Amino acid sequence: MQANFTAGADTPKQICFFCDGDALQVLVAARDLIHMGWKLVHHPLYGNYRPHQQPYRSILLQREAENSGLSHEQNPTQDQSLNPAYQCLAPDPASLQLIEAALDVYRADRVLNPQQVPDVMLRDCSQLDYELMRLPLEQAGWEAA
């Protein structure tokens, strides 16, 4: 659904990663990025959906360093120490605390994998994931197309 958003002129470079698997894997990838200096823009848990009620999870993170060392081709979970351009930043404690707490919630519940979900529900769930990301994306300088 991110294709419906376009970056404003003054928006810093944005990188979008898709995670294979379930929402737990998205949270794990976000945690790894936080350890590389990225910060959460929004709370990593939904309001009013539990892990077994929504197969999708989008997470928006920001990083202030000029060169994140990442590209569209790279998986964020790769060892970035091999990339000489990567600027290491200390993890943001608040983001770290929130993502670890969210991981605890997902590990304690049944996590719904998209492959378990009927097509009609998948479509609705992806739209709602998009809708719940609308405000963070807008505040990050992206505008709905």
Next chain:
Amino acid sequence: MNLELHKVAVRQLAFGAKTGVSNGVLTVNKEELKALLLKDDRLAAVEFDLAHPGDSTRIMPVKDAIEPRCKLEGQGEVFPGFIGPVESVGSGKTLVLEGMAVLTTGRLVAPQEGIVDMTGPGAPYTPFSQTCNLVVVLTPREDIKLHHAEETCRMAGLKTAHYLASQCKAAKADHTESYDFPPLTQAMQAYPGLPKVAYVYMLQSQGLLHDTWVYGVDAKRTLPTLISPTETMDGAIISGNCVSACDKNNTYVHLNNPIIKALYKRHGKEINFVGVVITNENVTLADKQRSSSYAIKLAEMLGVDAAVISEEGFGNPDADLVLNCVKAEKAGIKTVLVTDEYAGANGASQSLADSCQEGNAVVTGGNANETIVLPPMAKVIGDIGQADVIAGGFFGSKRPDGSLEVEIQAILAATNELGFSKIGAYTI
């Protein structure tokens, strides 16, 4: 501000030629009402049904519940920004059809909430098993966007509630309730010696199907602000929240907020109830910080000694609850939190996604993870197929015999975080 609620008792609903109330029976001209609702061309179809306490009837998925109200005297009209103009409400006289509810149902998305059983083991979990219910079954046009489908269903409920009350303006009230909300200069001088108490009223504001509206404004686009409790009784706050039936605050609950009623009951005796601060539950961390700081700043400006803080929903709003609590306590304002729990089927897991040491006075609406088997009913209004994807249900929850095995999360208002419930527990 003074508001009189003129309450007309409704003990039975019927369809008939003329809409009106007589001897506790509300008759509904459904053709007239259907024509009113179908003026919105985004609706493909509208049907009506009735459900009374004790009926072998299941209603699902319920989107919103609304109590019929209209203004008799005073500025504006109920549900300002939607039915009434954007004029301040909360003064004068308002007619209430008490004992009944308008329940809207229809498919918007999957998963979707919630269940109302009018009898059987599920009935005590929802206060709406005790009301006479006019069920509005809505079918939005398939070619409209989800935002418009949600809006048209929300509006249909408000229009129905206002229509019913407006047709009964000549009815004599069975009883009248009066609520005062004096200017702050008077409120601050009143009852010296009693602790000043504010209510911090958190509103769900996460996005589509998770929204609340104040005077027609999307709550996520607002800063926290003060509101008179009497304004809430005239429908200044409207629910657009369709997810997690057990702990969403539907419009009926906003109109009849039990925390506000409890604060009024103790006003002048145990406390001096001086104001209500509404605040949102946005998803971004910046908004959470901004709104919690601003809401508690307003409470400080009121000079209160204590605050009751109620949450709506669960998950990331738990962070807003904790931020409000910590900031209030650090400002010297004692807090009581009202929430519910997701503590696992055995109740042993951590109840909230966030916590704080300052949160040492908490009231719970119950554990939403409790499971229940709801036996088959003779009649189902709505779509029982939704049980498989209803929030709180899970795949396989619909059994071949028509019974449902669900967590009580799927039942409307089962763990309501304003205490709008028929089930409670007492420490003895």
